[in-house]
Amino acid sequence: MKKLILSLMFAILLISMASAVTDTASVDDVFQVKKMYNYAKPCFNNGTYCSASAACNYTIFRPDNTKLVNNELAINSFTNHNINVTFDEIGLYKIDMICKDEGLKGSETFYAEVTGSGFQLSFGFYLIIIIFSAGLIITGLWIKDAPLTIFGSFGLYFLGFYVLFNGILGIRDLTTTWAIGLIILGVAFYVSVRSAYELIVD
Numbered sequence: 272m273k274k275l276i277l278s279l280m281f282a283i284l285l286i287s288m289a290s291a292v293t294d295t296a297s298v299d300d301v302f303q304v305k306k307m308y309n310y311a312k313p314c315f316n317n318g319t320y321c322s323a324s325a326a327c328n329y330t331i332f333r334p335d336n337t338k339l340v341n342n343e344l345a346i347n348s349f350t351n352h353n354i355n356v357t358f359d360e361i362g363l364y365k366i367d368m369i370c371k372d373e374g375l376k377g378s379e380t381f382y383a384e385v386t387g388s389g390f391q392l393s394f395g396f397y398l399i400i401i402i403f404s405a406g407l408i409i410t411g412l413w414i415k416d417a418p419l420t421i422f423g424s425f426g427l428y429f430l431g432f433y434v435l436f437n438g439i440l441g442i443r444d445l446t447t448t449w450a451i452g453l454i455i456l457g458v459a460f461y462v463s464v465r466s467a468y469e470l471i472v473d
Contacts, residue, residue: 299381304361311353312381314370320350325372327352334362358385361438387437397439400430408462417470420462427459 302308310329314321321327325347331340339359345352345368358364366381407423410416434452 297382298384300383302358302383302385304358304385304387307355307357309353310356311351312368313351314372316372316375321370321372323347323349325370327368327370329354330367331356332365333360334364339364361385361387397430400426404430417466420466424459424463427455427462431456431459
């Protein structure tokens with residue numbers, strides 16, 4: 272029984288680590304889903320700001336590569352070129368900015384991570400919850416303390432629901448993160464019910 276639970280906990284850790292591999296270093300901005308933002312980036316020409324006559328257009332791609340904004344002209348506010356945008360789903364957005372200034376043309380690509388909270392989530396957040404929950408569950412099994420094991424499973428419940436609603440590191444879909452969330456909830460349910468059963472029987 273203990274070996275089975277330890278194996279399940281280790282498998283969850285490996286699955287979460289494998290699915291959380293993403294290049295967070297390439298993220299330029301972090302936004303909250305379903306909230307309007309004034310997205311602004313500077314335009315540079317030969318190391319200085321573009322002129323007042325410069326024109327920049329934005330094209331924004333959702334995580335599934337569909338267009339949220341299609342070649343929309345930005346407002347030139349001298350140092351920045353801005354548009355109003357509402358990111359409508361969680362994930363990593365690609366933002367292309369194309370500018371023309373005095374016969375010169377250039378482009379730049381930015382990446383924005385959209386999360387449920389508006390904060391960039393690191394892998395350490397998930398790792399801390401898993402390690403804390405696993406530590407309580409393993410300790411509870413080791414000393415044969417069913418209430419402690421049940422208490423440790425609460426962390427897995429929290430992590431499972433969090434993954435279902437917010438995904439993992441800005442990635443949320445029905446094939447990977449949804450399945451991982453359900454697996455984590457299933458393990459939490461099994462551990463808590465089994466421990467409660469043994470507590471009642473004993």
